[in-house]
Amino acid sequence: MMGTGVDGAMIGGEAILGARGLTKRFGAMCAANSIDYHLGPKEMAGIIGPNGAGKTTVFNLLTGVYAPDQGSVFFDGREITRLSPQQRVKLGIRRTFQLASTFDNLRVIDNLRLAYYHKQRQGRCSLGGMCSADLGEVRDESIDECLEQLELSKAAHLPVASLPLGSKRKLELAMALIGAPRVLLLDEPFAGLSEMEIGQIVAMLRHRCTRRMAVLIIEHKITWLKDLVDRISVLVNGEIIADGDYQTVLDSPVTRKSYWRVE
Amino acid sequence: MSVPELAGTVVIGLAMSAIFFMLSVGLSLSYGLMRIVSLDQFLYYSVGAYMTYVVTSQAGNFWLGLLTGVIASCTLALTVEKSLYRRIYEKGVMFSMITSYGVLLVGIGAIKYIWGLVPRPVMTPIVGHVSLLGTTLPVYRFVVIGLAVVLYIGLRLFLERTIVGKAIRAGIEDVDKTEGLGIDVYRIFTLVFLLTAGLSALAGGIHAPLIMVDPHMGLKIIATAFMIVIIGGLGSIKGTVVSSLLIGQVMAFGFTIWAPAAEMAPFVIMLLVFLIRPTGLYGSQYLRR
Amino acid sequence: MMRLLKTYGTILLVFAGVGVLRLALPGAFLIHVTIFSIYTMAFSFLMGRLGLVSFGQPAYMGIAAYGTGLYLHYFGTNPLLGMMVGIIAGVAFAGVIGGLFVRLSSSYFTLANLALCAIGFFVFQRALVHITRGDTGLWYLGRMERWPLLNFRDPDHFLTFALIVAAGIWIVVKGLDRSVFGAACLAVKANERKLQFLGYNTYRIKWLGFVMANSIAAVAGTLYAVYFGFVSPAIMDVLRAPEVVVVGLLGGVGSLYGPLIGTFVYIAMQDLVSAIFVYWELVVGTMLVLVMMAGERGIASLLESAPRLLRMRARHDRSSAG
Ligand SMILES: Nc1ncnc2c1ncn2[C@@H]1O[C@H](COP(=O)(O)OP(=O)(O)OP(=O)(O)O)[C@@H](O)[C@H]1O
Numbered sequence: 001m002m003g004t005g006v007d008g009a010m011i012g013g014e015a016i017l018g019a020r021g022l023t024k025r026f027g028a029m030c031a032a033n034s035i036d037y038h039l040g041p042k043e044m045a046g047i048i049g050p051n052g053a054g055k056t057t058v059f060n061l062l063t064g065v066y067a068p069d070q071g072s073v074f075f076d077g078r079e080i081t082r083l084s085p086q087q088r089v090k091l092g093i094r095r096t097f098q099l100a101s102t103f104d105n106l107r108v109i110d111n112l113r114l115a116y117y118h119k120q121r122q123g124r125c126s127l128g129g130m131c132s133a134d135l136g137e138v139r140d141e142s143i144d145e146c147l148e149q150l151e152l153s154k155a156a157h158l159p160v161a162s163l164p165l166g167s168k169r170k171l172e173l174a175m176a177l178i179g180a181p182r183v184l185l186l187d188e189p190f191a192g193l194s195e196m197e198i199g200q201i202v203a204m205l206r207h208r209c210t211r212r213m214a215v216l217i218i219e220h221k222i223t224w225l226k227d228l229v230d231r232i233s234v235l236v237n238g239e240i241i242a243d244g245d246y247q248t249v250l251d252s253p254v255t256r257k258s259y260w261r262v263e
Numbered sequence: 264m265s266v267p268e269l270a271g272t273v274v275i276g277l278a279m280s281a282i283f284f285m286l287s288v289g290l291s292l293s294y295g296l297m298r299i300v301s302l303d304q305f306l307y308y309s310v311g312a313y314m315t316y317v318v319t320s321q322a323g324n325f326w327l328g329l330l331t332g333v334i335a336s337c338t339l340a341l342t343v344e345k346s347l348y349r350r351i352y353e354k355g356v357m358f359s360m361i362t363s364y365g366v367l368l369v370g371i372g373a374i375k376y377i378w379g380l381v382p383r384p385v386m387t388p389i390v391g392h393v394s395l396l397g398t399t400l401p402v403y404r405f406v407v408i409g410l411a412v413v414l415y416i417g418l419r420l421f422l423e424r425t426i427v428g429k430a431i432r433a434g435i436e437d438v439d440k441t442e443g444l445g446i447d448v449y450r451i452f453t454l455v456f457l458l459t460a461g462l463s464a465l466a467g468g469i470h471a472p473l474i475m476v477d478p479h480m481g482l483k484i485i486a487t488a489f490m491i492v493i494i495g496g497l498g499s500i501k502g503t504v505v506s507s508l509l510i511g512q513v514m515a516f517g518f519t520i521w522a523p524a525a526e527m528a529p530f531v532i533m534l535l536v537f538l539i540r541p542t543g544l545y546g547s548q549y550l551r552r
Numbered sequence: 553m554m555r556l557l558k559t560y561g562t563i564l565l566v567f568a569g570v571g572v573l574r575l576a577l578p579g580a581f582l583i584h585v586t587i588f589s590i591y592t593m594a595f596s597f598l599m600g601r602l603g604l605v606s607f608g609q610p611a612y613m614g615i616a617a618y619g620t621g622l623y624l625h626y627f628g629t630n631p632l633l634g635m636m637v638g639i640i641a642g643v644a645f646a647g648v649i650g651g652l653f654v655r656l657s658s659s660y661f662t663l664a665n666l667a668l669c670a671i672g673f674f675v676f677q678r679a680l681v682h683i684t685r686g687d688t689g690l691w692y693l694g695r696m697e698r699w700p701l702l703n704f705r706d707p708d709h710f711l712t713f714a715l716i717v718a719a720g721i722w723i724v725v726k727g728l729d730r731s732v733f734g735a736a737c738l739a740v741k742a743n744e745r746k747l748q749f750l751g752y753n754t755y756r757i758k759w760l761g762f763v764m765a766n767s768i769a770a771v772a773g774t775l776y777a778v779y780f781g782f783v784s785p786a787i788m789d790v791l792r793a794p795e796v797v798v799v800g801l802l803g804g805v806g807s808l809y810g811p812l813i814g815t816f817v818y819i820a821m822q823d824l825v826s827a828i829f830v831y832w833e834l835v836v837g838t839m840l841v842l843v844m845m846a847g848e849r850g851i852a853s854l855l856e857s858a859p860r861l862l863r864m865r866a867r868h869d870r871s872s873a874g
């Protein structure tokens with residue numbers, strides 16, 4: 001049951017993000033092997049898989065970090081395989097990184113301002129405009145709202161370098177959300193966080209994303225995804241070996257064999 | 264251009280390639296493995312040349328001088344590695360580059376202090392000539408070329424056949440892999456650093472009879488050496504070989520046509536390579552960091 | 553107006569302060585400090601704001617100096633026009649080279665700049681020897697026009713002029729630091745990939761940052777050219793490339809006054825120990841290693857963090873006493 005199309009069950013209509021036959025090799029090793037995948041416009045889905053399964057590689061292919069060796073990527077019905085990461089961002093594909101990626105030499109609020117400024121200037125983000133725009137003047141409710149919801153308001157004027165990992169992950173999520181994406185790709189957003197912080201992020205995702213945009217979450221621990229996502233796919237050795245709702249995947253013999261290695 | 268002229272130019276170019284190769288292959292290796300750019304190698308190059316000069320002029324034996332140069336440079340390199348690089352490895356390329364430039368400058372200052380500013384000549388150890396395709400060429404150039412070929416083969420065998428060599432290659436792909444093999448990474452780092460220093464010193468000693476030995480000799484060759492490493496692609500031995508050969512020939516032919524062209528040609532080639540591949544001919548885009 | 557003064561007033565005060573030092577210090581020293589600090593600002597802008605370390609800064613300064621020098625030697629006599637020519641040459645050069653170089657990863661960038669400097673030196677010393685007259689250099693001190701209010705051969709006039717230029721540059725840099733562009737530059741330094749994924753074209757940001765930084769270097773080059781009334785390939789010597797790295801790191805890269813402080817300390821030291829500076833490589837090299845080993849934070853950041861450290865110490869004392 002390689003990469004089920006889930007055609008009928010697509011939440012919210014036609015797929016917004018899709019991959020067909022996506023393949024990427026690093027030397028002899030095949031990090032993604034002919035992957036077919038579709039994500040509904042308002043769907044929240046998860047990808048699980050062991051270390052080195054190729055999960056991050058799939059994200060990199062979808063967002064344009066790597067060009068695939070074979071196969072293609074679709075967005076909203078058009079092919080985007082050859083678009084640069086930046087062009088894909090313009091279409092509304094946003095992601096976070098496995099290693100929490102923020103600008104550590106800037107203040108928390110300035111991170112968000114940079115994210116917001118681009119969104120505000122969509123398409124006309126000229127160098128001249130950037131030089132003459134005062135960073136302090138970049139203000140918006142959505143920035144304050146994000147800070148509030150993730151309990152970062154107090155840290156707003158601190159440099160990011162001084163924040164703990166949990167706050168960095170929250171900040172990175174906020175930066176992605178401020179861009180008002182249509183598809184949000186999260187690479188292990190819960191890794192290294194406390195239960196409380198995970199709770200905050202889950203609440204934020206429920207509040208801001210459910211039924212509003214498509215979300216794809218990579219996670220190691222399937223339990224965190226249980227109540228959050230509509231669908232889970234299992235990626236092993238660069239191939240999707242199972243796909244379906246939480247219980248189906250959990251019970252599937254293929255998963256049990258090659259993921260949990262139980263008979 | 265007549266056949267004799269052509270043959271002469273090619274041989275001169277190959278001899279240049281040989282020296283460039285010795286000087287740059289270590290730089291490329293140590294970037295690949297340790298993620299450092301070690302500018303102090305040009306100090307070991309100068310030290311190799313100066314020791315060769317001293318021993319050749321005092322004891323009259325060039326080859327003994329070469330050996331002395333290599334030993335002296337390796338000792339110096341070991342000291343620098345133990346005292347400075349141990350703290351640098353973790354800190355990234357920029358850090359190593361700036362710090363090692365400091366070491367290079369200190370070394371140049373010391374050389375000026377000891378030997379003064381005057382360029383010194385070194386006697387060619389082999390004075391014979393051979394005739395080839397209607398032109399006579401000094402035997403020494405062929406010896407230089409032969410030495411580089413031997414070194415290249417030796418290096419390949421070392422990297423492919425020995426356990427340490429395999430560990431080095433694994434480390435170039437992913438340092439964590441070496442750790443997985445249960446090998447002390449820092450021992451390997453030291454080894455590669457010394458190997459690089461030894462090669463640099465050898466290049467210096469071998470080069471000495473072809474040029475004058477002077478305090479700035481390291482700085483004079485620095486740009487060419489790094490252009491070769493860059494054109495080939497940082498971390499790639501194959502790339503270094505190819506670009507050494509390329510630049511050697513281009514410079515040799517440049518000299519026969521218009522001397523300034525020879526100096527500028529590598530730079531133009533580098534710019535052209537950048538237009539097509541910002542990571543050099545054989546450099547990996549996936550090399551992390 | 554008041555707001556502008558509040559933002560940029562400190563800069564004016566600082567450079568006015570340097571001018572006042574003229575009462576106690578020789579003009580040549582202060583002029584050298586002013587010009588070199590502009591040059592260091594260029595390096596500091598590149599490294600501290602964009603995270604690009606260049607070992608080829610003399611090239612960008614030298615191109616501009618030669619632009620000015622060639623104009624004043626062969627064509628005109630108006631030093632201000634000469635400066636314009638030099639700056640335009642420097643900016644155009646940086647624009648073209650930047651387009652190629654900023655695509656490179658950091659190691660390649662540094663080394664490519666080193667090569668650029670070596671080649672630049674060679675071009676002006678030998679390849680174009682019939683125009684540049686090689687190591688003899690171009691002389692035009694006597695040719696430059698003099699005006700009653702601005703006479704470049706009068707050290708005090710020149711110092712005033714250089715200080716005004718420097719203050720102007722500092723104001724521009726501070727303005728940029730506060731702009732979205734300034735934040736984007738810092739973001740490129742911290743995590744270029746991430747900025748791309750916010751939708752920014754980091755290539756263009758780096759290009760503009762590069763051109764801005766090297767335009768500042770170009771200003772320093774033309775100032776040297778009109779100050780000495782002479783230009784030779786020595787200005788582009790690869791040997792001198794590390795100097796600005798040392799000074800930049802000494803003062804602390806990325807901070808606003810770091811370049812000024814670093815230059816002041818360095819040149820004062822150079823003058824004081826000029827006896828041993830025959831072997832200046834020894835001194836510069838040792839300093840470079842020491843500054844790096846000390847943690848590359850520079851004097852400016854030490855000064856900035858000193859009050860905080862003292863406060864922490866005080867709090868610590870109080871808590872351990874209590
Ligand atoms: N740039 C690269 N160059 C070479 N190999 C790579 C590269 N990126 C990934 N790989 C390899 O591809 C395989 C899949 O990597 P990937 O990062 O996609 O795994 P993952 O499922 O995200 O694992 P993890 O759970 O550890 O994040 C790994 O074996 C990895 O070593």
Ligand SMILES: [Mg+2]
Nearest residue numbers: 055056057098
């Ligand atoms: Mg991953």
